[in-house]
Amino acid sequence: MDILNELEWRGAINQVTDEEGLRKLTSEDKISLYCGTDPTGDSLHIGHLIPFMILKRFQLAGHHPVIIIGGGTGAIGDPSGRKSERQLQTIDQVHHNEEALTAQMKKLFGTENFTIVNNYEWLSKISLLDFLRDYGKLFNINTMLNKEVVASRLDAGISFTEFTYQILQSVDFLHLYRHNDVQLQIGGSDQWGNITAGIDLIHKVEGPDTKVYGLTIPLMLKADGTKFGKTAGGAIWLDPEKTSPYEFYQFWINQDDRDVIKYLKYFTFLSKEEIDDLAEKVEKEPWKREAQRRLAQEVTKFVHGQEAVEEAERISKALFSGDVADLSVAEIEQGFKNMPSVNVENKKENIVIWLTDNGIEPSRRQARQDVSSGAIRINGEKIDDVDAEIDPQAHFDGKFVIVRKGKKHYYLARVK
Numbered sequence: 001m002d003i004l005n006e007l008e009w010r011g012a013i014n015q016v017t018d019e020e021g022l023r024k025l026t027s028e029d030k031i032s033l034y035c036g037t038d039p040t041g042d043s044l045h046i047g048h049l050i051p052f053m054i055l056k057r058f059q060l061a062g063h064h065p066v067i068i069i070g071g072g073t074g075a076i077g078d079p080s081g082r083k084s085e086r087q088l089q090t091i092d093q094v095h096h097n098e099e100a101l102t103a104q105m106k107k108l109f110g111t112e113n114f115t116i117v118n119n120y121e122w123l124s125k126i127s128l129l130d131f132l133r134d135y136g137k138l139f140n141i142n143t144m145l146n147k148e149v150v151a152s153r154l155d156a157g158i159s160f161t162e163f164t165y166q167i168l169q170s171v172d173f174l175h176l177y178r179h180n181d182v183q184l185q186i187g188g189s190d191q192w193g194n195i196t197a198g199i200d201l202i203h204k205v206e207g208p209d210t211k212v213y214g215l216t217i218p219l220m221l222k223a224d225g226t227k228f229g230k231t232a233g234g235a236i237w238l239d240p241e242k243t244s245p246y247e248f249y250q251f252w253i254n255q256d257d258r259d260v261i262k263y264l265k266y267f268t269f270l271s272k273e274e275i276d277d278l279a280e281k282v283e284k285e286p287w288k289r290e291a292q293r294r295l296a297q298e299v300t301k302f303v304h305g306q307e308a309v310e311e312a313e314r315i316s317k318a319l320f321s322g323d324v325a326d327l328s329v330a331e332i333e334q335g336f337k338n339m340p341s342v343n344v345e346n347k348k349e350n351i352v353i354w355l356t357d358n359g360i361e362p363s364r365r366q367a368r369q370d371v372s373s374g375a376i377r378i379n380g381e382k383i384d385d386v387d388a389e390i391d392p393q394a395h396f397d398g399k400f401v402i403v404r405k406g407k408k409h410y411y412l413a414r415v416k
Contacts, residue, residue, distance in 0.1 A: 011262065014219075017215075030063050032176075034065070034180075036169070037067070064113055069119075072122075077161070079158060079162040138204050139166075189217065245312050252295045267299045270294070318335070324380040332412070340412070342413050348391050349389065350387065351376070372384060376404070379402050
């Protein structure tokens with residue numbers, strides 16, 4: 001399938017500056033294209049991942065992706081999608097974030113047929129006078145004011161610093177066109193104004209017939225109308241220290257039937273035939289949740305690797321069945337991160353007293369009743385003897401005791 005046809009089928013195209021010209025270019029030649037991200041944090045989240053999935057598709061089709069880590073623009077702050085000014089970061093913060101994001105990009109795109117650059121390298125060398133004479137002179141204030149990213153901020157106010165952001169991003173496109181043969185810029189729907197400003201600059205400097213293009217991706221909304229990627233617990237990060245691979249996997253496997261096929265198109269590299277087959281299963285056998293499981297497997301593998309998929313599924317299976325004894329300490333840290341936890345003393349104690357004193361049971365009478373009825377499992381083993389003893393050192397390197405009360409309620413006891 002032609003790359004643009006594939007993107008259209010996946011619902012991944014919002015606007016294109018010259019679709020006919022871009023289609024002709026990509027069908028006749030392998031091109032270089034770019035997308036940028038500013039180092040406003042030390043990890044991308046899944047919302048950031050959307051345009052980079054498109055870049056990855058171009059890479060797999062033989063085109064050459066270039067990624068800008070915006071060390072220069074990140075020091076300024078992109079006003080896109082914001083109602084107020086960004087808090088400026090220190091240079092040390094920006095550098096730390098640059099390194100972290102660069103590592104994430106290399107993990108996603110590998111080292112073959114891929115270039116990563118930092119716009120600090122060229123933006124930092126432009127003097128104020130050069131900026132005003134060489135670039136500022138080419139931008140019409142009225143046109144800049146009419147760009148959605150600026151117009152939406154006029155009532156609340158926008159600083160000159162953020163107002164000039166579109167000029168800096170335009171300079172990026174011009175620089176990459178000249179030095180990396182980049183002809184296409186990709187971004188979210190809120191980047192349309194910045195992208196078209198870059199194309200206008202290139203046409204003014206290099207000539208109106210210069211073949212450069214822009215493509216944006218639609219804003220992704222869930223079936224209930226809310227923004228994709230936001231959860232009650234916050235953002236879903238690509239950094240495994242911020243969002244564990246198990247949590248990452250669980251996010252995808254818990255998606256609504258109404259959204260799962262759309263996400264399979266956006267976030268996986270499965271073929272049309274495979275996705276159509278999964279769509280049929282959602283219609284006929286939704287309770288099996290095969291599409292959700294495949295989505296979770298594919299996206300987790302892309303971001304964290306196959307081993308992380310297997311680990312996440314092992315944790316999920318253990319929690320569902322109650323057979324937690326074989327989990328590793330690291331897997332317990334992941335799987336029980338958001339479950340109720342208590343700190344317990346490192347000493348042997350009667351199970352009834354231990355459950356009550358650590359707040360897992362409300363009273364000794366209830367504790368004796370639950371133990372006697374077989375409702376209590378310790379480290380995966382059913383305990384029905386009220387005279388049994390808890391030994392915190394017995395499992396998991398003496399770091400944890402896992403309590404399961406009934407079929408669904410888990411507690412993690414952390415040994416002091």
